[in-house]
Amino acid sequence: MIAKEVIQKIRDVVGQAHALDSDLDRFGYSYDASFVPLFPPSLPDLVVRPRTTEEVAAVMKIANEHGIPVTARGAGSGRTGGSIPLQDGISLCLDRMKTIIELDEKNMMITVEAGVRTGDIYNVCAQKGLFYPPDPASFKYSTIGGNIAENAGGMRAVKYGVTHNFVMGLEVVLADGTVINTGGKSIKNVTGYNLTQLMVGSEGTLGIVTKAILRLIPMPKYRNTLLLMFSTLDGACGTIHQMLQSGIVPASAELMDRTCLNAIAKNRKFEFPDTAQACIITEVDGAEEYEIKKQGEQIETIAQANGVVELRVAKTAQEADDLWAIRRALSPAVGALAPDRVSEDISVPRNEFPEIVRRIRKIVDKYNLDFAVYGHAGDGNLHPSILCDMSDPEQAPRVHKAVEEMFAATLELGGTLSGEHGIGITKQHYLKDALGEAGVVVLKSIKKALDPKGILNPGKMWLEEETVHD
Numbered sequence: 001m002i003a004k005e006v007i008q009k010i011r012d013v014v015g016q017a018h019a020l021d022s023d024l025d026r027f028g029y030s031y032d033a034s035f036v037p038l039f040p041p042s043l044p045d046l047v048v049r050p051r052t053t054e055e056v057a058a059v060m061k062i063a064n065e066h067g068i069p070v071t072a073r074g075a076g077s078g079r080t081g082g083s084i085p086l087q088d089g090i091s092l093c094l095d096r097m098k099t100i101i102e103l104d105e106k107n108m109m110i111t112v113e114a115g116v117r118t119g120d121i122y123n124v125c126a127q128k129g130l131f132y133p134p135d136p137a138s139f140k141y142s143t144i145g146g147n148i149a150e151n152a153g154g155m156r157a158v159k160y161g162v163t164h165n166f167v168m169g170l171e172v173v174l175a176d177g178t179v180i181n182t183g184g185k186s187i188k189n190v191t192g193y194n195l196t197q198l199m200v201g202s203e204g205t206l207g208i209v210t211k212a213i214l215r216l217i218p219m220p221k222y223r224n225t226l227l228l229m230f231s232t233l234d235g236a237c238g239t240i241h242q243m244l245q246s247g248i249v250p251a252s253a254e255l256m257d258r259t260c261l262n263a264i265a266k267n268r269k270f271e272f273p274d275t276a277q278a279c280i281i282t283e284v285d286g287a288e289e290y291e292i293k294k295q296g297e298q299i300e301t302i303a304q305a306n307g308v309v310e311l312r313v314a315k316t317a318q319e320a321d322d323l324w325a326i327r328r329a330l331s332p333a334v335g336a337l338a339p340d341r342v343s344e345d346i347s348v349p350r351n352e353f354p355e356i357v358r359r360i361r362k363i364v365d366k367y368n369l370d371f372a373v374y375g376h377a378g379d380g381n382l383h384p385s386i387l388c389d390m391s392d393p394e395q396a397p398r399v400h401k402a403v404e405e406m407f408a409a410t411l412e413l414g415g416t417l418s419g420e421h422g423i424g425i426t427k428q429h430y431l432k433d434a435l436g437e438a439g440v441v442v443l444k445s446i447k448k449a450l451d452p453k454g455i456l457n458p459g460k461m462w463l464e465e466e467t468v469h470d
């Protein structure tokens with residue numbers, strides 16, 4: 001509970017209308033897209049929606065003085081429970097900070113406030129022939145602050161990289177309200193520790209990102225988008241692997257299994273051959289039309305050797321967008337297949353992609369579980385989804401065992417727990433397995449140095465009993 005006079009102090013900073021404490025408002029900020037089943041739900045005491053960096057700094061100062069937990073929030077589209085206020089306190093939602101401050105065409109950089117939606121950044125840049133490539137499937141509603149905090153990936157990561165590859169500088173409010181600026185527009189910068197990249201992927205545990213300077217590149221002139229159906233999942237995986245081996249660097253290469261195809265067909269007009277067991281949507285892009293056409297033909301040849309049963313090539317930009325709309329619709333469609341979906345975000349070295357798919361299949365078969373697999377296969381990032389009913393006391397333990405074995409197999413192949421969704425609440429049990437005891441101690445020491453009272457997003461990333469705060 002936050003004392004009445006402290007709530008009033010916060011209201012004096014952000015205004016009455018932007019510090020909400022009705023049950024309904026509090027409930028609306030108690031969950032994210034991970035749908036972690038918390039009973040009872042973890043409600044913030046107060047939802048605060050600041051408009052400026054100064055307001056964020058003032059609120060943090062008050063919170064720090066009174067030891068009030070603060071959980072940053074963008075759009076709440078996170079998949080690992082990151083914006084759930086586990087220890088109540090303040091849900092600090094940055095959604096009113098949505099100004100595009102500057103599009104610097106000369107330096108090819110954009111400066112934005114943390115609450116700007118990823119898709120809006122893309123659109124504003126595209127109008128000037130500039131390109132901000134990171135494209136989480138949630139890009140229409142996720143915020144850049146949330147993308148930075150999770151180091152979000154997306155479909156174009158295989159060629160262009162993820163959010164961290166584009167963050168040049170940040171304005172960050174620290175736990176005690178101090179405002180720091182990291183990095184900047186200089187391409188080369190080795191002045192002190194790289195605090196910009198320390199903040200990227202820190203899941204709201206080290207500071208509140210209020211502004212970001214992002215690098216842009218010229219918009220590729222041409223793109224060639226292909227949808228390929230295969231008679232086996234192995235054939236689809238093999239095609240992606242051989243494509244990459246042959247020197248083709250696709251902008252995206254997305255994989256979906258038969259369960260995913262069925263899920264999409266349930267929700268939209270989408271036909272596919274009976275013999276199709278898997279599908280790839282891939283895109284090559286570039287400055288020369290003949291080059292991407294040639295690469296499309298090469299992909300076709302590789303696919304023929306791997307049992308392709310249908311090939312669609314987009315002839316217009318609209319057709320390409322329609323093919324990508326299939327992929328963007330996938331996650332909710334898969335989610336609707338069962339009462340619960342336990343979806344992971346593992347990432348393996350690219351050459352191990354076919355092997356991890358085979359191993360995961362064996363694991364879910366062993367525990368007799370329904371399952372869908374899709375992911376950013378071009379960069380080795382997979383979202384295996386167990387379709388289940390976690391309220392079934394007989395099924396839930398099997399799901400837990402299967403997840404445990406999936407992570408073990410991933411680590412054994414040199415992979416990692418999360419490619420893009422972060423650790424949050426859902427993977428904190430496994431953090432030590434991935435980083436080792438010493439690695440977790442380093443994380444905790446950094447946290448303690450920047451947030452000695454432990455008020456920023458407490459209870460996340462590592463297990464609570466492992467916390468370092470007194």
Ligand SMILES: Cc1cc2nc3c(=O)[nH]c(=O)nc-3n(C[C@H](O)[C@H](O)[C@H](O)COP(=O)(O)OP(=O)(O)OC[C@H]3O[C@@H](n4cnc5c(N)ncnc54)[C@H](O)[C@@H]3O)c2cc1C
Nearest residue numbers: 074075076077078082137138143145146147149153204209
């Ligand atoms: C349908 C669907 C598809 C998705 N597809 C992808 C995908 O392809 N790739 C991908 O990477 N992710 C994907 N996601 C996950 C999610 O959209 C990303 O993690 C996104 O970056 C979260 O942004 P958000 O604004 O919703 O942040 P939130 O969910 O609100 O917060 C996420 C984390 O960031 C912290 N945070 C938020 N804002 C700030 C800030 N300003 N300063 C400091 N910390 C902050 C929060 O405390 C929390 O820990 C998908 C989600 C959905 C629902």
